[in-house]
Amino acid sequence: MNFHNHPIDLNPFTRVTIRTVKYYKKDIRLYCSLFFKYSFFRYPAFNYHYGKLRKNSMEKNTHNIALVTGATGGLGTAMCQKLQEDGFQVIANYRNAEKGQKWHEEQKAKGYNFAMAQGDVTDFEDVGRMMAEIKAQYGPISVLVNNAGITRDTPIWKMTLSQWQEVIHSNLDSVFNCTRHVIEDMIADQFGRIINISSVNGQRGQFGQTNYSAAKAGMHGYTKSLAMEVAKKGITVNTISPGYIGTDMVMAIREEVRNKIVEQIPMGRLGGTEEIAYLVSFLASEKAAYITGANYAINGGQHVY
Numbered sequence: 586m587n588f589h590n591h592p593i594d595l596n597p598f599t600r601v602t603i604r605t606v607k608y609y610k611k612d613i614r615l616y617c618s619l620f621f622k623y624s625f626f627r628y629p630a631f632n633y634h635y636g637k638l639r640k641n642s643m644e645k646n647t648h649n650i651a652l653v654t655g656a657t658g659g660l661g662t663a664m665c666q667k668l669q670e671d672g673f674q675v676i677a678n679y680r681n682a683e684k685g686q687k688w689h690e691e692q693k694a695k696g697y698n699f700a701m702a703q704g705d706v707t708d709f710e711d712v713g714r715m716m717a718e719i720k721a722q723y724g725p726i727s728v729l730v731n732n733a734g735i736t737r738d739t740p741i742w743k744m745t746l747s748q749w750q751e752v753i754h755s756n757l758d759s760v761f762n763c764t765r766h767v768i769e770d771m772i773a774d775q776f777g778r779i780i781n782i783s784s785v786n787g788q789r790g791q792f793g794q795t796n797y798s799a800a801k802a803g804m805h806g807y808t809k810s811l812a813m814e815v816a817k818k819g820i821t822v823n824t825i826s827p828g829y830i831g832t833d834m835v836m837a838i839r840e841e842v843r844n845k846i847v848e849q850i851p852m853g854r855l856g857g858t859e860e861i862a863y864l865v866s867f868l869a870s871e872k873a874a875y876i877t878g879a880n881y882a883i884n885g886g887q888h889v890y
């Protein structure tokens with residue numbers, strides 16, 4: 586190409602650029618060839634890892650049957666939606682038939698198509714029945730999200746035995762009940778992802794929550810021990826500890842009490858349910874294979890340690 590007598594009337598910048606390129610043509614060619622010869626793109630280790638990463642990010646998870654307990658709550662809903670968007674076949678567990686039915690219809694109207702599994706996670710036998718039905722219909726569960734939980738907040742001097750027990754049964758016993766019925770299939774499959782949804786209040790304590798904090802702290806102790814037991818079997822076990830998220834559970838706190846809590850959060854706001862769901866989906870993926878026994882705090886800086 587004749588740069589000097591270019592037929593198109595180029596602007597001064599383009600003319601200067603073309604002239605510069607022509608002048609330094611040989612040097613540019615040399616720099617380019619040196620770059621490709623010695624750059625890190627050519628290192629075998631880089632190509633190996635980069636190639637693997639790219640390949641993995643393009644692959645769909647093959648172990649994609651995911652059960653979310655307590656799916657009809659705020660966090661559970663966001664988790665189900667995100668997991669389905671990310672290619673998982675989601676089974677949504679619920680306890681109350683009427684609530685479950687209504688929720689299912691709402692989700693369908695939003696374009697989500699979840700399989701539904703009724704079952705009381707506090708009841709070992711009932712969980713066994715539910716898991717057997719799920720397995721018969723969809724195959725073994727690869728991802729278990731232990732999300733179901735309740736609060737019965739009150740200071741210890743007012744707490745009844747049933748308030749204590751209900752919270753321990755729903756938040757902690759449920760984790761054993763569900764895990765116990767899927768773990769053997771996960772071991773046989775040499776793959777599994779167990780994600781336990783704990784709380785910032787299991788990490789730091791909260792006035793009025795001795796029952797809840799005990800259950801949520803216990804959940805992470807469980808995570809750590811189970812993670813060790815199944816580490817060699819392709820199964821990871823992790824805890825997520827959300828802070829105060831904009832769910833019905835948090836909105837049920839008396840307004841003035843809630844406002845005081847929000848004032849203590851460095852980010853000055855409640856978390857979004859989807860901010861928890863993103864991590865659930867990542868931990869559920871095949872890519873998260875080397876993360877186990879961890880406890881992820883997602884609390885807007887409310888508790889740093």
Ligand code: CAA
Nearest residue numbers: 736738739740784785791792793828829834835838839842
């Ligand atoms: N620290 C110290 N003292 C406190 C206190 C606190 N944080 N909160 C209340 N008190 C004191 C009060 O000052 C009061 O003292 P006096 O009797 O001397 O006046 C006494 O304790 C009783 O307080 P209340 O009047 O508030 O008592 P209550 O029985 O009406 O309510 C409560 C108690 C239900 C626990 C209420 O304080 C509350 O709702 N607290 C918030 C609990 C909370 O954060 N729950 C989280 C729910 S969401 C969730 O759990 C999700 C998650 O994972 C984060």
